[in-house]
Amino acid sequence: xxxxxxxxxxxxxxxxxxxxxxxxAPASAGLxxxxxxxxxxxxxxxxxxxxxxNTEHFLGSNSIRFSSVDGSNYAYLTQPSIVLxxxxxxxxxxxxxxxxxxxxxxxxxxxxxxxxxxxxxLGTGSVAGNDWTLYSHAVNVxxxxxxxxxxxxxxxxxPNFPGTEASFNFYLDEVSFxxxxxxxxEPGSLLLLGIGLLGAL
Numbered sequence: 226x227x228x229x230x231x232x233x234x235x236x237x238x239x240x241x242x243x244x245x246x247x248x249x250a251p252a253s254a255g256l257x258x259x260x261x262x263x264x265x266x267x268x269x270x271x272x273x274x275x276x277x278x279n280t281e282h283f284l285g286s287n288s289i290r291f292s293s294v295d296g297s298n299y300a301y302l303t304q305p306s307i308v309l310x311x312x313x314x315x316x317x318x319x320x321x322x323x324x325x326x327x328x329x330x331x332x333x334x335x336x337x338x339x340x341x342x343x344x345x346x347l348g349t350g351s352v353a354g355n356d357w358t359l360y361s362h363a364v365n366v367x368x369x370x371x372x373x374x375x376x377x378x379x380x381x382x383x384p385n386f387p388g389t390e391a392s393f394n395f396y397l398d399e400v401s402f403x404x405x406x407x408x409x410x411e412p413g414s415l416l417l418l419g420i421g422l423l424g425a426l
Contacts, residue, residue, distance in 0.1 A: 274300030
C-alpha cells in the first residue's frame with residue numbers, strides 16, 4: 226500500500242503496522258555480562274569460592290557458583306564499574322541452592338567508591354532450594370552515578386561460638402538492572418489492536 230500523507234487510511238495503516246512490530250526485551254542498564262555467557266568472566270571479578278560453571282544455569286549455558294567446599298567461608302563476586310542514569314531501577318537476579326544460614330550473611334551491595342550506596346541482605350536462613358528463584362530490589366538513582374555491584378557470601382559465624390560457620394552451595398545467574406518505565410501495553414493487546422486497525426481498512 227502506497228503511503229499518502231493526505232489520506233487517513235494511510236495513517237491508520239501505518240499505526241496498525243507499528244503495533245505489529247515485535248517488542249524486544251530491554252537490555253540490562255549499565256551492567257555487562259549479567260548472564261555470564263562471555264568466554265571470560267570479565268568485567269566481573271571473583272574471589273576464591275566464586276567460580277564460573279556450566280553445570281547449572283537459569284538461561285544460556287553458565288552461572289556463578291558460590292561454594293564453601295574448598296574450605297573458604299567467604300566469597301564475593303563484583304562488577305566494579307556500572308554507570309546508571311538518574312531514575313528508578315529493579316536489580317534482579319536468580320539464585321538456586323542453599324545460601325548462608327543462621328547468623329551468617331549473603332549480601333548484595335551497591336557502592337560508590339568505598340561508600341555503601343545501598344545494600345540488601347537475604348534473610349538469615351534463606352534457601353533458594355532446588356528451583357531457580359527470582360530476587361528483585363528497588364534502586365533509586367538521583368543523578369548519573371558509577372557503581373560497584375557486589376554479591377558476598379560471608380559465613381564467618383559467631384566469633385563467640387567457634388564452629389558456627391555454615392556451609393553454602395548456590396548458583397547465581399541473569400543479573401540485571403531494569404529501568405522502571407511505567408505501564409507499557411501488553412504485546413498481545415497491541416497485536417489485537419493492529420489486526421483490528423488493518424481489518425478496518
